[in-house]
Amino acid sequence: MNDDVWLVIPLYNEETVIEDVVRQARMTFPNVCCVDDGSSDGSVAAAQRGGAVVVSHPVNLGQGAALQTGFEYVRSDPQMAYAVTYDADGQHQVADVSAMVARAREADLDMVLGSRFLEGQIEAGALKRLILRMATAFTNFTTGTKLTDAHNGLRVLSRPVVERLDIRQNRMAHASEIVALFGSMTIDGRPLRYEEMPVHILYTEYSKAKGQSVWNSVNILAELLWR
């Protein structure tokens, strides 16, 4: 039933969790594409054991570059109707993806974006919340979109959107860049139809240790200004 869905997972040194993340995802979504971004650990083998197809960058390029590579891979599959961007560290939940894909199908949406703020159940520190909100306000202001959470990694994108995406920010600013691309994208002359849906992010010790530090928001801002 979800044979026309591809999960795109940027992968960078997640050897300990990626196999389980892929295995679990594949129970619902059989097509999983991990884009290895030059991992130095056993991530590639682990992802393959989980049953993912692995596309390997020969060198580390950054998460934005990995997403774009994943999009280009999945659009070479004529059966692909939806691509889902999904995190490798296990902070996303397959049930959320199922709900989002179902919503995209039923309402014929171009994309469905996850939001951590729609239901107010975010398990993150006050500073991180503040930064996420400021980043979202900045992104909405500069891109003309109306989102509650511009930096959520969980997105369901329909084929026309995937075909039009060309991410050029290799590093972390790609999240804002993707939203900017959405804001300016048209399909047959009309703007994108999209909705946000609440998602539940699991901030485990593992993902917290892996996640972006607060300092990185400075880098994101700089990358946006000098793109």
Added chain:
Amino acid sequence: MRTLIIQLVLIAATGAIVWRFLSGVGQRSQAVRRIALLVFGVLAVASILFPETWTMAANFIGVGRGTDLILYMLVVAFFSFMATTFKRSRDADIRYTKLARRLALDEAVPPSVHRATTAVELPSDVTDDREDDAPGKV
């Protein structure tokens, strides 16, 4: 006498730098740069021989000393160098990314092959090591 020594050293260094740049191989776009370099070399030698001209020029445009004027010009030149270098490295990054992506995609198992090899195992949720032997992935 002492000023003569430093003048000789500076002229030799300037000449060497200009010569190094001029002797490089290149195309038409480099011609402008070469002429500019030649002018620069001449000006550099002239200002070594007649340093007071810089002070006169500085005074003329409202700067106290010739060395200050040269310092300001150097700062501006340095920042414009940084800006062009930044842009050039961004362009290089984009090309490099495209190249790496092409390699990655060319080496990956195509979606059709992936579907064919994994469709069988899905219902039982048992993974075998077939994918490890798939082409392009070692």
